[in-house]
Amino acid sequence: MLADKHKMEKEQNAQLRNQLAQLAQLEQAQKLQIQQQxxxxxxxxxxxxxxxxxxxxxxxxxxxxxxxDVDSGLEVQSLLKAISDTMGSSIVTKKLEEELKKRDALIERLHEENEKLFDRLTEKASLTSSPQVKSFSC
Incomplete structure (x- = not known):
């Protein structure tokens, strides 16, 4: 019975380690995406x-x-185009900033999930006397 319990706990620990690794990979991917943004x-x-x-x-x-002056009309057109481009860039910048805020919130949630998973792993490790489980650290 103890062997079965130990086996189940080892499987749970392996699953938690896999989840932790996946979350770490996701976090790295999101950090890269944030850097690109x-x-x-x-x-x-x-x-x-x-x-x-x-x-x-x-x-x-x-x-x-x-x-x-005829050139003045051309400059006004150029000016209007520059204003239009600036306004468009400003809108894009605002959207990108909103996306960054969303990514930051997601990263924060990932950190919290990582901490919860780590706490669960350390709790499991403290409940079992297996050297393999106790040697796991982040």
């Missing part, structure tokens, strides 16, 4: 700064030229 956000922010700079230059240029 951070990189995308940074590149979008750089593009926004560039467009804002172009916008300021276009505004300054259009102020110095005559309103009747």
């Amino acid at each position: 951070d990189s995308t956000i940074q590149s979008l922010q750089a593009k926004i700064r560039s467009l804002e700079h172009e916008l300021n230059e276009a505004l300054h240029s259009s102020e110095t030229k005559s309103k009747s």
Whole structure:
């Protein structure tokens, strides 16, 4: 009976270890995804700064030229396009930031699950006297 109980506990411990490994892999994948999103956000922010700079230059240029100048119409179109691009990038940035918040919450939940699984493993290990179970550590 004790051997059966020991066998069941070993199987449970193996399952918990597998779950812990899967959660660790999932956490790593999500960390990589977050890093990629951070990189995308940074590149979008750089593009926004560039467009804002172009916008300021276009505004300054259009102020110095005559309103009747034909080139002024082209600059206004360029300015409107820059504003449109900036607004679109801003929306994308906000969406990416929302996604990052969601990922952070998910990572936090994964950490909590890892801690719960680890607690369960250590609790099981303390209940059994098996050296194999006691040698497991994270």
